[in-house]
Amino acid sequence: MASFLTVDDVTQVFPLANGGRYVALKDIDLEIAEGEFVSLIGHSGCGKSTLLNLLAGLTQASSGGILMDGRQVTEPGPDRMVVFQNYSLLPWQSVRQNIALAVNRVMGHQSASQRQATVEQAIAMVGLGPAADKLPAELSGGMKQRVAIARALAIRPRLLLLDEPFGALDALTRGNLQEQLMGICQESGVTTVMVTHDVDEALLLSDRVVMLTNGPEAEIGQILEVPIPRPRQRLEVMDHPQYYQLRTELIGFLQQQRRLRQRRAEREKELAPAATATVQSARPSAATSVRLGVIPGLDIAPLALALADNLFEASRVQVVTVPFASWERLEEKLVAGELDGAITAATSPLALALGLGGQRPWPAITPMTVSRNGNALCLARSFLSMGVRDRESLARLLGQRSEALRIAVPQRHGIAELLLRHWLAAGGLDPERQVTFPVLSPMAMHGALRSEQIDGFIAGRYRVAEAVEDRQGFVLATDLDIWSGHPEKVLTCSEAWAANHPETLEALCVGLMRAAERCDDSGRRPELTRVLSQPQWLGTRAAIALGRQFDSGMGEPPRQLLAFNRYHADRAHIPNRAEGAWILSQFSRWGWCPFPSNRLELLAQVYRPDLCDQALAAAGYPVLRPDRHAFSLADGLPFHQDDPLAYLRSLPGSPQPPVAQVALPESRPTVPPSSPASA
């Protein structure tokens, strides 16, 4: 579908009187088809009207642009007619004169009688014949709005822009006018964008509702399709089976935004005295030291390189790595406050915030993604002799035997387990019945495979490569077969720590980003291998595997060098809320928690692209945003962040998990009490 109107990465910044800048809109991307009716909804101050003015061309975006029919919008024009919030009729001209002014100006090429006919037709369309010679001051609000709409439609715009057109009217008038507008728009087929704060109005009139998050830096929070057939009647619309679900979704969004705003206001109040105190105490002392929990692996290469190459700004941050052997221990220490942060699985921030596995919800946030990709699934060689070559042959084998397959995962509820379960289910296997997922430390997996405690494991590719070199296992799949580009490791810390140490956190992220860029550079591969072969990281033995070609162990000649994770390229660092939404969908798919009805609130709290942007800017990298398009895993099913439940229904077995509001973790400035299990 070729789009008629394109809003391309629009950011709008206003200078403030005190010399500051107010970022009203940030990175807005939107495509509108011809004839579509789109509503913009959000709390006041979210930049709805700013966006409308940009579409009209009354103001110019600070960056990004707006295209209509492939041409950039640089100035206002009658092909994009606006119906302003307060009607904007000229009070010294009668209804007829107001409309005639527009018609005469825009349709000057027509004959006078033709133009007059157009004016009269417009007046008749909104039923204002008897009032045609009255001045606006003699009309009621509803009538004025009808004149404004008539004036706008009389000049046959290609795009009609309505700024809260019915906001000032009483309920009865509003209802009548809404139906009139709907009829007119349908008849003329004009593309329409309407700003509103009325949920029912948006649902009645729109094909799509675009929900904006709170300003400053408002962005598109969610886009809701309204699949109610046209022509619509108010009562029929309300009786539509999906109406209340859509309405709940919209109101839920607005409520979540309101709570986020309150939360932000409270946070600012809390921080105001604390910030000055920390600044004073931090000045004399040297760089803040950060205790960072890690499990050595290829995916923490940026950390290793940053330390080796002194990429952390020594005056701002002092990184102390605390190595762990198991993810469970690492997360216990993180929650207990013994670590300031950690490089964890991509699922951990959400799992901690939700309190999966009976834990107390912990206010985890993630300011950046550290690495993407890098996993492989390895099965014991004995399966080769049983004819297992791929997922289909594995499914056949498991269909014949009653014994469940034991595949070790590094962590319960981890990204590796999610990928594995998803891949198995996509191949027609039942992960709940046919497979068990024992948790093992990544270091112990190789040994467990050798001693036949497990049938296989999913872990970092270089660990799998070791097992293949040992002729213990073979590679059944890599994550390129499951989800290429998935988030693997992320930086995780508590919300309070991030708020209290913004400079330190930024310096930490900047160092990791700079190192990540070097890690992606294949020319530096020998150097990276040398750094990683140091004993505190992978050690010499593991590092040898990095220098070899990746052998699948299935008898084919090794094709290429072991592919490393993706660390930096293609917006790798962004904590992407859409990916978070996928993770939440999978949590609920496997019954670990209900699907959160307040997912946007949860994601906004946990995923902090704002911190990532700050660090990217500080490091001198372009601040890019993920696009809002649906993405799909290797199974090809599109995942759209605006409708995760539809995605779930499209999966094998069409899971329909319960939807419920989840409690969000309380963030206190003090360290939360440690859980009793951490002893």
Place this chain on the structure above:
Amino acid sequence: MTLASPSRPRQRQRAGLRPLLPYIVCIGGFLLLWQLLSLVLGVSRLPGPINVVADTWNPYISQPFFDNGGTSKGLGWQILISLQRVALGYGLAAVVGVSIGGLLGLSRFIGKGLDPVIQVLRTVPPLAWFPISLMVFQDATTSAIFVIFITAIWPIIINTAVGIREIPQDYTNVARVLRLRKGEYIRNIVIPATVPYVFTGLRIAVGLAWLAIVAAEMLKADGGIGYFIWDAYNAGGDASSSQIILAILYVGLVGLALDRLVAWVGRRVARGTN
């Protein structure tokens, strides 16, 4: 019910008088006080209202348009002479003031640059202009007209400029969306939107012009109501203080009438706008 019917006309009668009651009481009280004050000070120093009417009835009140040649004319003629001068000076000020104000309003650059000049000159008292205009024009009547012009022009300039700058964003947005040409924009939006402001300026200006003409005529002129006052004072006859008081009353009434006239015209022209 039977009692109600006779009481109705009485009520109506009372209602007819009631709105006038405050005027009757207050103005009557004022006149009474004046008469008492006159009794205390002596009629020769301050004639009371009764003396004023008695002293000036003939010829000044009864024959406003007598003409004995020279400057000996009825008060009606004197006022007309003054009004003529005002009409010239004020009319000129209105035309020039609206033009300059429009220029200042439409061009931010000129508006900014000339603002200090206007702010300084507008505070100059009318009579301070008089000597310099006498030197330039060498003629009392022309000088009086110039003083009116220069006094009346500032509020007109300032209000016109403000009116243009304060055109609501909504109307300019409409103009921008419709891509109105400059001429259409000025005709359909700038002028109608600015009219109320212009008339506020014109109304202030007409008051100032009337103030200035009386003062200018007292200094140096042939004829006119200001000249009449000064002439009566210099004559020093028995009735001169009564004549002065009557002339002052006429000056006030004419000033009020001018103010109301401009306001009325303004309302008629600016139809639709508040």
